[in-house]
Amino acid sequence: MRSKIPDVVIRRLVTYLRILTDLDAGPDDYISSAEIGDLAAVNSAQVRKDLALFGEFGKQGVGYPILGLRNELIEILGADRQMNIGIVGVGELGTALARYLTSRKETTPNYRFVVKGLFDVDPDKVGTEIDGVPVRHLHELEQVMASNEIKIGVIAVPAQAAQDVVNYAISKGIKGFLNFAPVRIKVPSHVRIQNSDVTSDLQELGFYL
Amino acid sequence: MRSKIPDVVIRRLVTYLRILTDLDAGPDDYISSAEIGDLAAVNSAQVRKDLALFGEFGKQGVGYPILGLRNELIEILGADRQMNIGIVGVGELGTALARYLTSRKETTPNYRFVVKGLFDVDPDKVGTEIDGVPVRHLHELEQVMASNEIKIGVIAVPAQAAQDVVNYAISKGIKGFLNFAPVRIKVPSHVRIQNSDVTSDLQELGFYL
Numbered sequence: 001m002r003s004k005i006p007d008v009v010i011r012r013l014v015t016y017l018r019i020l021t022d023l024d025a026g027p028d029d030y031i032s033s034a035e036i037g038d039l040a041a042v043n044s045a046q047v048r049k050d051l052a053l054f055g056e057f058g059k060q061g062v063g064y065p066i067l068g069l070r071n072e073l074i075e076i077l078g079a080d081r082q083m084n085i086g087i088v089g090v091g092e093l094g095t096a097l098a099r100y101l102t103s104r105k106e107t108t109p110n111y112r113f114v115v116k117g118l119f120d121v122d123p124d125k126v127g128t129e130i131d132g133v134p135v136r137h138l139h140e141l142e143q144v145m146a147s148n149e150i151k152i153g154v155i156a157v158p159a160q161a162a163q164d165v166v167n168y169a170i171s172k173g174i175k176g177f178l179n180f181a182p183v184r185i186k187v188p189s190h191v192r193i194q195n196s197d198v199t200s201d202l203q204e205l206g207f208y209l
Numbered sequence: 210m211r212s213k214i215p216d217v218v219i220r221r222l223v224t225y226l227r228i229l230t231d232l233d234a235g236p237d238d239y240i241s242s243a244e245i246g247d248l249a250a251v252n253s254a255q256v257r258k259d260l261a262l263f264g265e266f267g268k269q270g271v272g273y274p275i276l277g278l279r280n281e282l283i284e285i286l287g288a289d290r291q292m293n294i295g296i297v298g299v300g301e302l303g304t305a306l307a308r309y310l311t312s313r314k315e316t317t318p319n320y321r322f323v324v325k326g327l328f329d330v331d332p333d334k335v336g337t338e339i340d341g342v343p344v345r346h347l348h349e350l351e352q353v354m355a356s357n358e359i360k361i362g363v364i365a366v367p368a369q370a371a372q373d374v375v376n377y378a379i380s381k382g383i384k385g386f387l388n389f390a391p392v393r394i395k396v397p398s399h400v401r402i403q404n405s406d407v408t409s410d411l412q413e414l415g416f417y418l
Contacts, residue, residue, distance in 0.1 A: 014412045096301035176418040192417045208401045209385045
């Protein structure tokens with residue numbers, strides 16, 4: 001099942017989950033596919049089609065029970081599992097990401113992403129710490145990973161270093177990456193990489209201005 | 210025309226443009242819809258449908274001329290217009306974004322996004338500068354905006370301050386925002402806001418791990 005769902009559907013399910021979580025609803029609150037679509041910038045037929053892939057959650061004329069649907073989405077997405085993260089590159093961006101994720105963990109109940117490792121190659125950075133997490137040399141990746149069950153590598157190194165860093169992390173067993181370096185990174189098919197690209201976000205916005 | 214194209218199509222066009230730009234192609238290089246789809250994680254029929262909205266660019270059995278299609282996408286997206294940016298909030302994230310955009314401007318030919326204003330309310334930050342751009346008090350937004358033709362506000366303030374900052378910026382005439390605060394911000398219909406949400410990126414990635 002998991003591998004058959006198209007990526008674009010997964011992305012929309014994540015958006016629906018965020019919307020439902022933001023709503024702060026009570027046990028008797030319902031939402032229509034039109035309302036979800038409105039908040040997600042998707043048409044209501046698409047919302048119904050996406051959710052119907054996983055069963056019949058909605059009631060005709062009433063909509064979806066917000067908490068029930070949220071829990072279903074959490075289950076579908078596996079969004080109740082803690083997932084430990086290692087950030088490679090603790091320059092300004094890496095530091096900002098580490099602090100951001102740590103503060104989300106503190107302020108959001110059940111926030112599942114936990115920064116367990118920070119890595120750099122700069123001797124001035126190795127040995128320092130950020131919000132209690134020590135910065136280790138990249139060569140300690142395998143050891144730190146194993147003892148902390150790190151599943152996701154966040155790449156916050158300069159563009160020219162990104163491919164090498166990802167290759168190295170893959171060789172040490174990391175299978176999922178969130179890449180902030182402004183470069184397209186090649187990975188084998190068993191590895192998953194997600195790009196977070198400020199320029200693409202700005203390009204999309206710029207179209208409307 | 211501009212307002213009739215669905216948002217999801219625009220997002221895909223931005224992805225196609227990035228892919229074509231990354232390819233570093235020569236004048237005789239072609240690409241098939243299957244190859245574009247493969248790089249964009251979209252099926253080839255969708256690629257053909259998206260591009261057909263704007264005319265017949267491809268040749269049967271040969272594909273699309275890479276440079277020609279790239280130029281068409283630049284035109285459709287208006288991606289050749291310089292667009293000036295103001296960043297509100299120069300904490301770690303705002304500082305990282307400012308430096309990132311400035312370095313992209315220096316290393317990427319025709320990079321269109323230019324940081325022209327930095328804003329904060331912290332007296333320790335106002336008066337400092339980042340890569341030559343002075344940090345001004347948020348109350349100077351209107352004046353700095355007007356003299357620098359700032360079109361996009363990048364929101365890098367804490368979640369609890371984000372809505373107020375956006376309201377203020379809208380009242381001063383900004384119509385486009387890229388929001389990094391982990392909160393859903395309400396804007397009137399003539400204003401466009403794009404959310405960049407690390408947690409959603411991680412959620413999507415986590416599904417596959």
